[in-house]
Amino acid sequence: MTSRTICAACASGLLLLSGACGGSEQGSSQESADDGAATVSVTTATGLAAVEPWARPADAGKNTAVYLQLENTLPDGDSLIGVRSEGAERAALHESVMEGATMRMRPMIGVALPSGGRIAFRPMGPHVMLLRLRDPLVPGDTVEVTFDFASGRSLAVRAGVRTP
Amino acid sequence: MRPLVVITLLGLSIVGCAERPWHGIVRSPADPAPALILAGAADRPVTRLRLDSLRGEVVVLYFGYTHCPDVCPTTLADWARAKRALGADTTGIRWIFVSVDPTRDLPAEAHGYARQFDPAFTGTAPTDAELKRLLTDWAIAAYPEGDPRTPDYTVAHPAHTFVVDADGRFRLMIPPGVRADDLADDLRRLR
Numbered sequence A: 001m002t003s004r005t006i007c008a009a010c011a012s013g014l015l016l017l018s019g020a021c022g023g024s025e026q027g028s029s030q031e032s033a034d035d036g037a038a039t040v041s042v043t044t045a046t047g048l049a050a051v052e053p054w055a056r057p058a059d060a061g062k063n064t065a066v067y068l069q070l071e072n073t074l075p076d077g078d079s080l081i082g083v084r085s086e087g088a089e090r091a092a093l094h095e096s097v098m099e100g101a102t103m104r105m106r107p108m109i110g111v112a113l114p115s116g117g118r119i120a121f122r123p124m125g126p127h128v129m130l131l132r133l134r135d136p137l138v139p140g141d142t143v144e145v146t147f148d149f150a151s152g153r154s155l156a157v158r159a160g161v162r163t164p
Numbered sequence B: 001m002r003p004l005v006v007i008t009l010l011g012l013s014i015v016g017c018a019e020r021p022w023h024g025i026v027r028s029p030a031d032p033a034p035a036l037i038l039a040g041a042a043d044r045p046v047t048r049l050r051l052d053s054l055r056g057e058v059v060v061l062y063f064g065y066t067h068c069p070d071v072c073p074t075t076l077a078d079w080a081r082a083k084r085a086l087g088a089d090t091t092g093i094r095w096i097f098v099s100v101d102p103t104r105d106l107p108a109e110a111h112g113y114a115r116q117f118d119p120a121f122t123g124t125a126p127t128d129a130e131l132k133r134l135l136t137d138w139a140i141a142a143y144p145e146g147d148p149r150t151p152d153y154t155v156a157h158p159a160h161t162f163v164v165d166a167d168g169r170f171r172l173m174i175p176p177g178v179r180a181d182d183l184a185d186d187l188r189r190l191r
């Protein structure tokens, strides 16, 4: 039953990529996104927007995750191909997945972001993983991550650090 | 006549209580919890762990690793919220984080990590030999993914929080995503 719940969450995340933003997604990031435009913290002229970015606190040298929703309001689709951050030795697009009774992480490569579509990064699901933080992240800090797209566009996002 | 009615009602209410569903997965039969004995760090007694010495207390257990970016901190933050939901008096409940990444985590480090979520949480880490034994005893999986000689490997680990009751029986498995209030509710019933 549990793995089914998790898989349903995964599946709804995938559905979101095709622009089918129904009410099926789980997690707190979805609730806050529904609050409307007031929560859009970063929007760029490129038509790509980051909604409610936040990062977990963690010690220097450790790993952490950044969560947000990426939205594409452009007339054309794009594809997320990478992420980078000055705040860590390495950044990666990851997904937590439950297999049987075991939790694993796997890399996400080339995530489609169609016109009007959205990618939801959320706890226990897709996340931006920051590996080996250069400095500790404590609540109140911010950390910048930059998303790179297949079109050559990029989107820099400043995420506030907070405990969920 | 009247006493009979009272008894019947009592019986019904007992059945009603017994059927209130748990939020975690109930283990049936609730066998004694497997052994869990970790030597810990010599200079930090708090990182030593002998599960069978904790009879009389409900033990909330998680097997993770301190480099875990997403699932472990989400779980421990949920524990912290559940602990707050239980109110000021949380005596009788032990919250223990056990690292399954002995290559990177020392007992004291795992302890410091757990305490970041709540000062009452404790953490420890096994030796390689202790890890091997505990994975067998608990019938759980944990293994590095990626090259463990590089700093960026990840660790697959059990998804559930395990709950051992005050009699030392392995009672509940709390799936990821169970709300903190619901975890608190289950723990309140076991305490």
Ligand SMILES: [Cu+2]
Residues within 6 Å of the ligand: A094, A095, A105, A127, A129, B069, B070
């Ligand atoms: Cu990850």
